[in-house]
Amino acid sequence: MNKQELIREALKARKTAYAPYSGYLVGAALYDDCENVICGCNVENASYGLCNCAERTAIFKAVSEGRHVFKAIAIAGGLRDREELNDYAYPCGACRQVLREFCNPKEFTVIVARSEDDYREYTLEELLPESFGPDSLV
């Protein structure tokens, strides 16, 4: 699985986003240590506070299927009506923290993509420095 393929999965997952309130559609594709790809989209709710981000949908799906070790995530997001994604969709703070629970922040790669060929890449540590995680509790 290369980066382009993971981005393609995120763009595909974005098509299933349920975002009637914000109109902001997000897809995420998570890559685990066994070379599985687990996708997620944002799922909104008329009770706005219950909206769930694409990244957390993917992580919760994966963990509920017994996968706990992840290597990378590709994220693609943007407003529904735009022809092209006009910006990179960075993961929100809550999703960064949820990723932190299951990743090595120095090794985990976060890819934010506008297209297969237009993306930026970070370690989780760059996006969530000096983080609190499972190791803080032992």
Ligand code: THU
């Ligand atoms: N959203 C995500 O799916 N991921 C993020 O990291 C940021 C925001 C979604 C939540 C909501 O459905 C919409 O984008 C607008 O905030």
